[in-house]
């Protein structure tokens with residue numbers, strides 16, 4: 001059989017993260033590619049999951065989520081952002097990934113246009129393609145990676161159905177400011193757009209940056225679906241417990257699609273995720289402070305080696321433009337880095353659509369700094385001993 005994939009999966013056969021992590025293992029490289037922490041989250045949260053399994057929480061959870069998770073998400077949104085949600089305004093999902101997938105499948109008609117910031121988290125493009133939608137990118141251009149409201153306005157057409165935001169933003173580390181969000185909100189209101197916002201890094205912001213949920217801006221609660229998950233905030237990326245919140249009608253659309261994707265999500269992990277949100281959010285502040293120090297270590301280290309690095313205000317990623325080193329192609333640079341230094345990074349062309357993949361997106365790589373200090377130091381040492389020129 002030559003090719004089994006349906007045509008709509010062309011270009012989405014695998015993920016860059018799986019590919020590069022496999023390469024890191026095969027070559028014994030330091031993996032600054034895939035964004036997973038190499039230390040687990042709070043042990044009492046993990047203990048709570050084990051306890052839930054032993055207590056017999058092992059059969060299907062309710063589709064909307066276990067009552068304690070729904071309550072914890074509501075309490076979290078109220079405590080941190082002053083957002084009041086009724087129980088029917090919350091649905092638990094199998095990670096933020098499923099929430100994004102179900103939102104797109106539940107809200108996008110074939111031919112509808114979905115606007116994303118670009119570069120974008122790679123699942124967005126795959127899901128828009130699987131829904132038969134058309135993705136349009138609004139560039140965040142280096143070195144500052146800020147959105148340009150004029151470009152956003154120009155990208156809106158009569159077919160635009162969704163504005164898919166992500167702040168704090170992967171892969172650039174951009175945290176949208178209140179002013180930027182107000183400009184985006186004004187366009188959403190003017191053009192009657194639904195906003196889907198992926199806020200999985202909501203707790204991972206650094207000094208000087210504040211995460212503002214766009215749903216808290218005037219007029220936006222009525223049109224915004226907010227997505228988050230336990231994975232990034234609590235260094236439990238393998239748990240895949242997420243949620244979507246917002247107007248009951250949008251949440252119902254997510255639930256309808258979710259019913260046919262997974263039906264319900266991991267039952268024993270949900271009470272543990274609820275415990276994390278109820279009792280351990282302070283831990284995320286400690287994590288953010290540690291990540292800020294690691295950002296400084298990696299960004300400073302890269303710059304001292306003559307590599308470009310942007311200024312991430314959140315998440316655990318930093319971008320480098322490698323064109324100045326003589327590399328027009330990030331994939332060639334990333335491959336050479338494995339060979340010469342034994343360091344894995346993510347080449348960013350996959351985070352750009354066809355229109356920008358050949359331009360701005362072609363010569364960017366992403367480094368992850370959610371690794372133990374000795375790992376970051378080892379990577380920098382390896383890079384220091386390497387000729388990085390093309």
Ligand SMILES: *Cc1c(COP(=O)(O)O)cnc(C)c1O
Pocket residue numbers: 094095096097098121166170198200228229230231232237240241242
């Ligand atoms: C990691 C990540 C996700 C996936 O979250 P899960 O809860 O693991 O499914 C979604 N969006 C962005 C931007 C991410 O970085």
